[in-house]
Amino acid sequence: MLGAQINPLIAFCPNNNEVHIYKMLEGKWEKIHVLHKHDQLVSGIDWSRRTDQIVTVSHDRNSYVWSQEASEWVPTLVILRLNRAALCVQWSPKENKFAVGSGAKTVCICYYEQENNWWVSKIIRKRHDSSVTSIAWHPNNILLATTSTDGKCRVFSTFIKGVDTKHTSSGSDSKFGELKALISFILQRIVLYLFTYLIVSVTLFAVQQIMQLDLSRSWTFGIRWSPSGNTLAYAGHDSMIYFVDEIGPSPSAQSVAFRDLPLRDVLFLSERMVIGVGYDCNPMVFAADERGLWSFLRFLDERKQTSNAKYGSQLSGTFGKLYGQSKSGSNEANESSRTRAHDNCITSVVPLKKTRDATVTTFTTAGSNTFQHLMDGKVVTWDLQQQQDLMEYLQG
Amino acid sequence: MANSLRLYLTCIRNTLDAALCLQNFPCQEVERHNKPEVELKTSPELLLNPVVYGPLVLICRNEAEKCLIETSINSLCISLKVKQSDELENILTKKFLRFLSMRAEAFQVLRRKPVQSFHTFLMVVGYSTVYYTQGYDISFLITNYHCEDMQKQKLIEFIVQFMEDIDKEISELKLSVNTRGRLVATEFLKQFI
Numbered sequence: 244m245l246g247a248q249i250n251p252l253i254a255f256c257p258n259n260n261e262v263h264i265y266k267m268l269e270g271k272w273e274k275i276h277v278l279h280k281h282d283q284l285v286s287g288i289d290w291s292r293r294t295d296q297i298v299t300v301s302h303d304r305n306s307y308v309w310s311q312e313a314s315e316w317v318p319t320l321v322i323l324r325l326n327r328a329a330l331c332v333q334w335s336p337k338e339n340k341f342a343v344g345s346g347a348k349t350v351c352i353c354y355y356e357q358e359n360n361w362w363v364s365k366i367i368r369k370r371h372d373s374s375v376t377s378i379a380w381h382p383n384n385i386l387l388a389t390t391s392t393d394g395k396c397r398v399f400s401t402f403i404k405g406v407d408t409k410h411t412s413s414g415s416d417s418k419f420g421e422l423k424a425l426i427s428f429i430l431q432r433i434v435l436y437l438f439t440y441l442i443v444s445v446t447l448f449a450v451q452q453i454m455q456l457d458l459s460r461s462w463t464f465g466i467r468w469s470p471s472g473n474t475l476a477y478a479g480h481d482s483m484i485y486f487v488d489e490i491g492p493s494p495s496a497q498s499v500a501f502r503d504l505p506l507r508d509v510l511f512l513s514e515r516m517v518i519g520v521g522y523d524c525n526p527m528v529f530a531a532d533e534r535g536l537w538s539f540l541r542f543l544d545e546r547k548q549t550s551n552a553k554y555g556s557q558l559s560g561t562f563g564k565l566y567g568q569s570k571s572g573s574n575e576a577n578e579s580s581r582t583r584a585h586d587n588c589i590t591s592v593v594p595l596k597k598t599r600d601a602t603v604t605t606f607t608t609a610g611s612n613t614f615q616h617l618m619d620g621k622v623v624t625w626d627l628q629q630q631q632d633l634m635e636y637l638q639g
Numbered sequence: 640m641a642n643s644l645r646l647y648l649t650c651i652r653n654t655l656d657a658a659l660c661l662q663n664f665p666c667q668e669v670e671r672h673n674k675p676e677v678e679l680k681t682s683p684e685l686l687l688n689p690v691v692y693g694p695l696v697l698i699c700r701n702e703a704e705k706c707l708i709e710t711s712i713n714s715l716c717i718s719l720k721v722k723q724s725d726e727l728e729n730i731l732t733k734k735f736l737r738f739l740s741m742r743a744e745a746f747q748v749l750r751r752k753p754v755q756s757f758h759t760f761l762m763v764v765g766y767s768t769v770y771y772t773q774g775y776d777i778s779f780l781i782t783n784y785h786c787e788d789m790q791k792q793k794l795i796e797f798i799v800q801f802m803e804d805i806d807k808e809i810s811e812l813k814l815s816v817n818t819r820g821r822l823v824a825t826e827f828l829k830q831f832i
Contacts, residue, residue, distance in 0.1 A: 258787065283671065284663065302665045302673070328665035346665050374667055392712065462712065481658070507658055522660045587791065588660070 254278075254297055256285040261594060262299055264316075280307055280318050286455045287332035287343070294338050300329035306353070307344060308362060321362040323351050327374075335380045339406055339597055342387055344375030350389055350399075354406045367399060367450045376464050377508075382472040386453065388488075390463035390477050396456040398475075398490060431590045458496055465508035465519075476517050478506035484529060499529060501539050510592045518543070520589035526625065648799050649698040654696055654708055655717070655795045661817035664713040675714030675782050706802075707754065707775060714782045717798060718775035720755040721805055731812045736777045748794065750778040780817055 253272070254264045262278040262285055281301035290297050297316070304325045307318040323329065327347035334341045340354040343364075348371040353364040373393035380387055382409040385407060388398045459479035465479035475487040480507050486497045506521035515531040526543040641772075666672040668679070683802040699705040707718040722738075723729045743749040781794060 286663075286665075303671060327667060330665070348667075348668050374664070462748070504657065505663070588662075590662075625798050 254288055254290055256283065256288060256299075260285060260301065260303075261289060262297070269388050276316055278309055278316050281305060283328075286328065286330050289332050289334050289341065291334045291338040293621070296338075298332050298334065298341050300332045300343050302328035304328060304345075306332065319362065321353055321364065323350070323353070323364050324366060325351065329378050330374060332383045333378055333380055333382050336382050337384045339384075340401075340403070342380065342401070343393075344378045344389060346374040347374065348373060348391075350375055350378060350387070352387070352401050352403070354403060365403065365577070367401075370397060370399075370450075370452055371395075376462065377466045377477070378466050379466045379475075381468050386472075387473055388466050388468065388477075390466045391605070392462040394457070394459045394461055394463055394479070396458070396466060396475070396477055396485070396487075397452055398456075398462055399453040400451045400453055452492065453493065455492075456485070456487060456496065458487075458498060459483065465506060467509050467511050467517075468512045469514050471514060474511075474514070476509050476511065478509055478519060478521065480505045482506075484509065484517075484537075486517075486531075488535065497537050499539060501527070503527070507589065508591045510594060512594075518592055520592045522588045524585040524589060526585060526592065641704075643700060647698065647704075647706075648802060650698050651706055651802070652795055652799055654698065655715075655798060656791075657787065658696075658708055658710045658715055659716065659786060659791050659797075661713050661781070661786050663783050672724065673713075675780060676711035676827055677709050677714040677716045678780070707756075709754075714780060716750070716754060716778060716780050718778040719802065720775045721809065723809075727816065728809055728813055731816070732776060733807065735812065740777060748779050748781050748797070750780040755777045777819075790805075 252264060252266050252275075254262055255436050256262050259260050260279070260281040260283055263274055264276040264278070265272040266275045267273075276372040278297070278299065280529065281299065281303055283302040283306075287298050287300040288297060291371045295311060297592060298321075299309065300306040301325075303475050304323065306321040306323050306329060306492040309316040311317075323343060323345075323347050325343075325347050327345055329345045329351075329411045331344040332341055340352055343351040343353065345351065350367040350371070352367070353362050355361075356363045371389070371391045371393065373391050374393070375389050375391050377390045379389075386398055387401050388396060390396050394595075410498065415582055459477075459481065463477050463479050463485075466475065468475055471577040473488060473490075475490060476484060481500075482503065483498050483500045484506060486499070488495050488497075495557055504522035506519040506527070508520050510518045510519060510520075517537075519527045519529060521527075523542075527545060528540040529537055529538045530540045663673070664676065666674045666676075696708040696710075697705060698708070701722075703720070703722045703724075705720045709716040709718075721732050723732050739746070740749060740751055740753070743751045746773075752809045756775065768818075779798060787795065
C-alpha cells in the first residue's frame with residue numbers, strides 16, 4: 244500500500260515516558276529511534292500510514308505529533324486543554340484528525356489548521372461520567388465510538404466544518420452539516436461581532452451524541468469497529484464481550500460471556516472474526532456464524548507448558564505497550580513462540596498485515612512480561628495462515 | 640478441620656485470581672497523580688460496583704476468621720482476621736503482626752496499618768459510651784505496579800501461604816511461651832522442695 248518499504252517498523256512504549264521505534268533488519272528487531280519528550284507514562288501511540296506521523300499522548304496531559312525530518316523525529320506540541328491524564332489516541336481513517344480520550348471525562352478531537360500552522364483541539368464535555376478508556380473511529384471518518392469506566396459505550400458524530408467535507412458524511416449527517424452552515428451564514432450577517440464569534444464557533448463543531456449503550460455493568464475497554472463499519476465490538480470487565488450490529492437504523496446487541504478473565508483489547512480480523520486479548524495471556528478468537536451470532540471459538544495459543552521451572556528466575560520486568568503498524572506488506576515470517584507466548588496480561592493488539600479486502604492475517608500482541616535481563620516487553624507476532632480452521636472466517 | 644481450611648483457602652485463591660486484574664490508571668481527582676483507588680474511595684464507579692463503599696467480598700471461615708477483599712481498577716486490599724481463641728493468642732497475634740507490619744517496606748505488598756472495619760458499635764459501659772471498632776489484624780495492599788513486577792500467580796501463592804503459616808506461627812509461639820513458663824516455674828519452685 245505504501246511506497247517501496249521492505250522492512251516493517253514498530254513503535255511502542257516500554258512502560259516509561261519514552262517511545263521506542265524498532266525496525267526489522269535481517270530477521271532481528273533493531274532499535275533505531277527513541278522519542279523522548281513526555282514527562283510521564285506514554286499512554287497512547289498511533290502511527291498514521293499515509294502522512295507518516297506518530298501521535299503520542301501521555302499521563303502528563305500533553306500530546307505531541309511527531310514527523311520525520313531527515314531521519315530525526317521532530318515533535319509538535321498539540322494544545323489539548325486537558326486537566327487530567329490522556330488515556331488513548333487514534334488517528335481517524337483519513338488521518339486529518341485524531342481523537343484523544345482522557346481521565347478528565349472528556350474526548351478531544353484535534354485537527355490541523357493550515358492558517359495558523361498548528362493543531363487545534365475541540366473537546367466533547369459533559370457526556371461521559373468517568374474516564375474515557377478507549378476510542379475508535381468509524382471508517383466514514385465522522386463517527387467516533389468511546390468506552391468509559393462508567394460502563395457505557397457512546398457513539399458521537401464529530402463533523403467539523405472546514406475539515407470534513409460533505410461527501411464523507413452519510414445522509415443524516417450531511418443535512419446536519421448543511422443546516423449548521425446555513426445558520427452560521429445568516430448569523431454572521433445579523434448578530435453583533437462578539438456574539439457572532441461565539442455562535443460560529445459553536446456551530447462549527449457541535450457534537451451530536453448518536454447513541455449510548457448501557458450493556459455492561461462494569462468498566463469497558465477496547466472498542467473497535469469492523470472493517471465495513473457495520474459492527475461494533477467492545478469488552479467489559481465482567482468477562483463479557485459485546486457486539487452491536489447495524490448502528491444507524493436499528494441496533495441489535497449481543498453479549499458473549501466467557502469463563503475466563505476479562506479482556507483488555509479487541510481487534511477485528513475480518514467481518515466475522517474478532518481477537519480478544521486480556522488477563523488470560525492468551526488471545527481468544529470469537530467468530531460469527533452465517534446467522535450473525537457471535538460465539539467464542541478457541542484460544543489461539545493452545546500449547547500448554549509446565550511453568551514452574553521458568554518462573555523461578557523471573558522477578559523483574561517492565562511491560563511494553565505496543566501500538567504501531569507495519570509500513571508495507573512484506574513476507575515477514577511469523578514469530579509465535581513455542582511455549583506460552585505471554586506470561587502476564589496482554590495489553591494491546593494491533594494489525595500487522597492487511598490483505599486487499601482489509602482482512603488482517605497477521606497481528607502482534609504486547610503485554611506485561613517477566614523477561615530476565617531484557618527490559619522490553621514481549622511483543623509477539625501471530626500469523627493466522629497456519630491456522631487452517633480459522634481461514635474460513637477470514638473470507639467473510 | 641483441615642478440610643474447612645482447604646475450602647477457605649481455595650475460595651480466597653479463586654477470588655484473588657479474578658480480583659487481581661489490575662491496570663495502570665491515573666487519578667481522576669488530582670492531575671498528574673497515580674494513587675491506589677482502593678485507598679482513595681472517592682470515585683464509586685472505579686470500585687467495581689456502584690455501591691458507596693466499594694465491593695467488599697467477605698469470606699468467613701467461622702466467626703473468628705475472616706478475609707475482606709476490596710478491589711478497584713488499579714489496586715486491591717486484602718485484610719485478614721486471624722483466629723485468636725484466648726487472651727494469650729490475642730497478645731501474641733497482635734505483637735507478631737505488628738512486628739511484620741512495621742517492616743512493611745521489605746514485604747512490598749504489606750500495609751502498615753490493618754484496615755479498620757466500617758462498622759462501629761456503640762457500647763455503654765458504666766456511665767460512659769465507648770466506640771468499639773471492629774478491625775482486622777493485617778492488611779495487604781497490592782497495586783498494578785506489583786502485578787507488573789511480579790507474577791500474579793506468585794502473589795496469590797504468597798498470600799495463601801502467609802495465611803497458612805500465620806496459624807502455625809501463632810500456635811508455635813504459644814507452645815514455646817507455655818513451655819518456657821513451665822520450665823521457669825519448675826526451676827523456681829525447686830528451691831522450695
